[in-house]
Amino acid sequence: MGIQVTSKGLLLDGNLTPLISGTLHYWRLDVENWGPLLDLVKGMGFDVVETYIPWSVHELDKGNFDFGDHRKNRDLDRFLKLVKERGLWVSVRPGPHINAEITYFGYPRRVLADPACQSRSVDGDPVWLPVPPKMFPAPSYAAEAFYKEVAGWYDAVCPIIRENLYPKGPVITIQTDNEFSNMFRTSAYDHDYHPDAIKLYHEFLEEKYKSIDALNKAYRSRYSKFDEVLPAREFAARDRDDLPYYLDWVEYREYYMFNALRRLKRMFEERGIVGIPVTHNYPCGYDMPPNNYTLIESELDFHGPDMYPQRRQYLELKSLVQFAAGLSRYPCIPEFSSGGFLWSLPLGLEDQRFTTPATFMHGIKGINFYMIVDRERWYGAPVSRDGRRRPGYYEFYSQFNRILKSYRIPELEKQTEVLLLSNRDYERLQIASTILDPLPPIMPDMLPPEAHCSEECLGFAQPIQMDAWIMDQAFFFGLNAAKITFNRGNTSQPLSALKKYKVILVSTFEFLAREVQEKLKAYAESGGFLVLGPHLPDFDENMQACTILKDACKEPRLIAGKMPVVGHHCGSGTVVWIQTVLPQADKKTRPGQTTILLRSLADQAGVSFTYTCEDPAIDTVLHQDSQTRILFIANTMDDDRSAEIKLGARETLLDVQSGEEFSGDGTASVPVPGFTVRIMEVRT
Amino acid sequence: MISEDIQIIDLDATHWNNLLKLFGGEFYEHRPQKKGAGRASLRIIHQEGKALKAIHSQKGLLRDFDFPGPDSLEELARREDVKRILLVERSAPRRLMHQVQSRLSLDDNMVVQGLTIYECVRDQFENKGFMVWPERPLRDVKYSAIQAILKMAIPAEELVMLVIFDTEGNTEDLSGFPILTSLVLRFDSKHEIDLFTTTDGLVPNGLTLGKDWRKDYKKILESARKTWGKVFLGIFTDLAGMAELDKTPMPGQAKALLEMEKGEKLIIDPFPMRLKMMLKMGGLAGKK
Numbered sequence: 001m002g003i004q005v006t007s008k009g010l011l012l013d014g015n016l017t018p019l020i021s022g023t024l025h026y027w028r029l030d031v032e033n034w035g036p037l038l039d040l041v042k043g044m045g046f047d048v049v050e051t052y053i054p055w056s057v058h059e060l061d062k063g064n065f066d067f068g069d070h071r072k073n074r075d076l077d078r079f080l081k082l083v084k085e086r087g088l089w090v091s092v093r094p095g096p097h098i099n100a101e102i103t104y105f106g107y108p109r110r111v112l113a114d115p116a117c118q119s120r121s122v123d124g125d126p127v128w129l130p131v132p133p134k135m136f137p138a139p140s141y142a143a144e145a146f147y148k149e150v151a152g153w154y155d156a157v158c159p160i161i162r163e164n165l166y167p168k169g170p171v172i173t174i175q176t177d178n179e180f181s182n183m184f185r186t187s188a189y190d191h192d193y194h195p196d197a198i199k200l201y202h203e204f205l206e207e208k209y210k211s212i213d214a215l216n217k218a219y220r221s222r223y224s225k226f227d228e229v230l231p232a233r234e235f236a237a238r239d240r241d242d243l244p245y246y247l248d249w250v251e252y253r254e255y256y257m258f259n260a261l262r263r264l265k266r267m268f269e270e271r272g273i274v275g276i277p278v279t280h281n282y283p284c285g286y287d288m289p290p291n292n293y294t295l296i297e298s299e300l301d302f303h304g305p306d307m308y309p310q311r312r313q314y315l316e317l318k319s320l321v322q323f324a325a326g327l328s329r330y331p332c333i334p335e336f337s338s339g340g341f342l343w344s345l346p347l348g349l350e351d352q353r354f355t356t357p358a359t360f361m362h363g364i365k366g367i368n369f370y371m372i373v374d375r376e377r378w379y380g381a382p383v384s385r386d387g388r389r390r391p392g393y394y395e396f397y398s399q400f401n402r403i404l405k406s407y408r409i410p411e412l413e414k415q416t417e418v419l420l421l422s423n424r425d426y427e428r429l430q431i432a433s434t435i436l437d438p439l440p441p442i443m444p445d446m447l448p449p450e451a452h453c454s455e456e457c458l459g460f461a462q463p464i465q466m467d468a469w470i471m472d473q474a475f476f477f478g479l480n481a482a483k484i485t486f487n488r489g490n491t492s493q494p495l496s497a498l499k500k501y502k503v504i505l506v507s508t509f510e511f512l513a514r515e516v517q518e519k520l521k522a523y524a525e526s527g528g529f530l531v532l533g534p535h536l537p538d539f540d541e542n543m544q545a546c547t548i549l550k551d552a553c554k555e556p557r558l559i560a561g562k563m564p565v566v567g568h569h570c571g572s573g574t575v576v577w578i579q580t581v582l583p584q585a586d587k588k589t590r591p592g593q594t595t596i597l598l599r600s601l602a603d604q605a606g607v608s609f610t611y612t613c614e615d616p617a618i619d620t621v622l623h624q625d626s627q628t629r630i631l632f633i634a635n636t637m638d639d640d641r642s643a644e645i646k647l648g649a650r651e652t653l654l655d656v657q658s659g660e661e662f663s664g665d666g667t668a669s670v671p672v673p674g675f676t677v678r679i680m681e682v683r684t
Numbered sequence: 685m686i687s688e689d690i691q692i693i694d695l696d697a698t699h700w701n702n703l704l705k706l707f708g709g710e711f712y713e714h715r716p717q718k719k720g721a722g723r724a725s726l727r728i729i730h731q732e733g734k735a736l737k738a739i740h741s742q743k744g745l746l747r748d749f750d751f752p753g754p755d756s757l758e759e760l761a762r763r764e765d766v767k768r769i770l771l772v773e774r775s776a777p778r779r780l781m782h783q784v785q786s787r788l789s790l791d792d793n794m795v796v797q798g799l800t801i802y803e804c805v806r807d808q809f810e811n812k813g814f815m816v817w818p819e820r821p822l823r824d825v826k827y828s829a830i831q832a833i834l835k836m837a838i839p840a841e842e843l844v845m846l847v848i849f850d851t852e853g854n855t856e857d858l859s860g861f862p863i864l865t866s867l868v869l870r871f872d873s874k875h876e877i878d879l880f881t882t883t884d885g886l887v888p889n890g891l892t893l894g895k896d897w898r899k900d901y902k903k904i905l906e907s908a909r910k911t912w913g914k915v916f917l918g919i920f921t922d923l924a925g926m927a928e929l930d931k932t933p934m935p936g937q938a939k940a941l942l943e944m945e946k947g948e949k950l951i952i953d954p955f956p957m958r959l960k961m962m963l964k965m966g967g968l969a970g971k972k
Contacts, residue, residue, distance in 0.1 A: 101692075103688045103689065109790065121781060121782070123778075123781075123782045123785075123786075125782060125785035126785055127785060128785055128788050128797075130801075132686070132794055133687065133690045133794055134686075134793065134797070135788060135797045137788075137790070190781075234778075340697075342692060346700070346701045347697065348697050348698065348701055349697065376691055376692055378695075379695035379696065379697050379699075379700045380697030380700070384694075384858055388858055388887070390858045391858065392856070393697075435737065436729065436777060437777065437778065438778055439777045450739070450744070451737075451739060451745075454736070455736065455737065455747060584744075
């Protein structure tokens with residue numbers, strides 16, 4: 001590959017280039033303004049711009065494309081050349097899906113109207129997306145007819161992109177599709193039941209089990225071939241033995257997404273788009289089915305969550321960024337709010353001033369501001385479509401870029417020793433056990449399992465699909481309250497990724513995939529501090545007896561006073577078994593016993609608490625390398641606070657923006673206005 | 685009613701957020717503060733008389749919920765001390781989705797599509813797939829009736845505009861105009877909205893404003909006419925004017941509007957005769 005992807009940015013000819021970019025849509029702007037607008041973007045300190053390339057705009061009718069002959073502002077090649085002339089790089093996103101608030105999301109209407117291209121509901125109906133200004137049927141990303149249409153589009157657009165590829169041209173990344181996630185409709189039994197999708201399901205089963213006997217063993221069934229297995233239509237499991245079939249169905253839905261992105265990537269490669277990173281973006285950062293960071297990044301170079309947070313959504317932002325930081329090869333936000341679309345929550349400069357540095361605080365290394373130049377169906381970009389600078393906004397991005405560059409913030413390492421793992425087995429169970437199907441047609445994080453999952457115990461001691469979420473939330477809010485800096489991950493991550501952390505927390509119940517049990521055991525044996533519970537598993541993902549973790553736990557000793565928490569030696573490490581579901585926690589309720597327990601466990605594991613602040617509203621994270629230490633201090637509430645920060649000996653804090661300096665005898669008092677992130681250099 | 689090619693353009697963030705606040709009533713000091721949580725509500729998913737899920741708006745999930753059945757919702761509301769109950773039969777969402785997705789058409793505009801969904805929801809309520817307590821029948825709404833009213837009220841290919849001036853000089857947005865917020869809608873030949881914009885779109889045409897909105901509004905009208913087309917209805921006022929109107933209880937608003945217009949607290953220009961007649965009729969209806 002001509003371009004190397006690192007955890008801090010792209011290496012272009014050996015030069016590190018963090019992807020700090022802004023979006024402008026060339027086809028929505030007057031061609032005469034392209035040059036001056038690019039100059040304004042560069043003037044804000046951006047080295048990279050980003051644009052979609054809309055299929056429906058360039059296609060006049062089937063097989064007939066306009067790249068500037070009919071309308072000048074469709075001249076993609078000219079736009080890319082202008083980018084190059086200004087010494088800028090560009091990320092391109094040719095779809096087929098682009099959203100962009102464009103009618104039909106960039107798909108030609110004729111493609112959407114073709115029944116052969118449409119995703120199907122469980123009843124065989126087209127699947128409609130309720131989006132303004134017009135609802136339309138979602139395409140099937142398994143349908144051969146759909147890929148044939150996409151091939152026609154790629155045949156037309158890829159030669160122009162190829163001509164402008166790095167190093168000859170400015171194109172340094174390309175995105176496959178956009179915000180996949182089954183078109184925002186994530187219920188397991190909503191769609192896609194297109195005949196080609198069912199064929200893909202059978203291929204998935206065959207790839208997974210290799211032989212029908214292996215599948216029959218897992219399902220306790222008597223199929224003679226894979227295509228006899230009917231797709232799941234609703235959750236009807238009565239007992240744990242019924243679960244493998246449903247868990248596979250949800251896993252297949254991850255595979256469906258993976259297969260689509262892999263296929264589109266290969267279609268790029270067949271058309272000469274090679275040597276640059278291929279990326280993707282989620283509409284929601286939670287690594288829950290059908291999203292699967294680890295699986296997707298086994299094929300694509302990197303991907304990340306799109307985010308449009310208000311300042312009051314700090315914890316949601318933090319959580320999403322922690323997933324990206326813990327899971328991605330290169331933690332990026334492909335779309336971050338710089339303005340908003342009309343049917344989103346209202347956003348303004350006060351939101352962006354707070355949320356933008358908060359993303360870097362929690363581990364983001366690359367960001368694309370969407371939109372950096374205004375356009376139709378958008379508001380609040382720092383530059384209007386006719387080149388006016390929006391008061392306050394333009395200055396904010398200019399200053400923020402200066403700070404990022406001056407202090408090399410994307411190059412610094414977020415100092416974290418703790419990883420909170422989501423459990424892929426239980427997430428699949430949550431998605432599988434919905435009783436509100438085919439709703440919710442929205443993202444899983446918007447509707448917690450207790451609102452839609454079956455409450456049946458399914459042969460276990462408790463409804464795992466609900467209690468696993470309670471345990472995850474208890475860990476998340478408990479770590480926050482205990483002032484522990486952490487990343488988030490998933491049990492699907494490889495062991496090498498887990499070994500970077502001193503402490504790992506994960507909910508475990510009576511079943512857990514054999515591979516995950518082996519991985520967690522290996523992590524602890526190699527010296528890790530593994531915190532799990534409320535059960536040590538007895539079964540694997542096929543509900544066969546499997547006690548790998550249980551067998552690995554030796555010499556129990558009571559750890560906590562009031563809670564049933566037992567520590568075990570495991571190789572050269574420790575397994576801490578919390579033998580109860582922790583008390584329910586949320587934004588408003590953070591039970592003190594969980595905070596005390598997690599703080600005590602972190603102390604035992606030797607986690608550092610320097611640069612923290614005891615005020616619950618103040619969050620701090622340190623980033624550093626051998627030359628620079630940067631401390632982010634966030635006031636997460638709307639009232640002004642004074643943050644008492646624990647410092648090392650003879651250390652001071654310098655605000656990189658205002659130049660104010662703070663020192664003290666082991667503690668510095670730093671005033672932090674409401675909803676503000678102060679970026680401080682730690683000086684000795 | 686909404687064109688699929690609608691242009692939504694030239695919206696400043698401050699301007700747009702002010703519009704949301706205006707319609708949300710956040711600017712009006714006279715409006716009562718939002719009350720506390722009040723009495724709670726209950727959502728239940730059931731199957732054959734058995735509750736599969738019960739969620740209380742204040743207590744959260746109620747596990748092992750004792751459900752007396754769909755015929756005893758009033759009794760249940762008393763027992764749980766809730767003011768509202770939503771009951772969803774397990775298979776109703778699937779039936780609803782099937783109904784909706786088999787009926788929607790790409791040839792319809794979004795309002796027609798929305799009404800198609802509404803019809804299906806109404807059908808599920810009539811067939812007890814969804815139930816609410818206290819019962820509230822959903823009205824039959826026909827697109828043709830809405831369309832007929834719209835055609836009667838506003839001519840095709842003309843604009844309506846609302847401009848709220850900022851007399852305090854607090855607004856800082858891209859235009860630099862002393863305008864708190866504005867909204868401009870244009871209807872195309874099919875009476876579908878094809879333009880959704882604000883006065884910010886008048887800046888590139890060289891519009892400048894002074895400090896007296898009662899004089900300046902004419903400049904806006906003229907610039908809007910040149911930029912977007914004929915203006916059918918323009919309403920111009922300031923925040924005080926909007927607050928006064930908001931304070932007036934229904935059905936007295938039509939009369940109040942006419943009086944404010946007379947006293948130049950609010951300017952309606954152009955003031956279409958058909959609207960004036962409607963307001964006068966409304967004003968009479970509002971008399972005690």
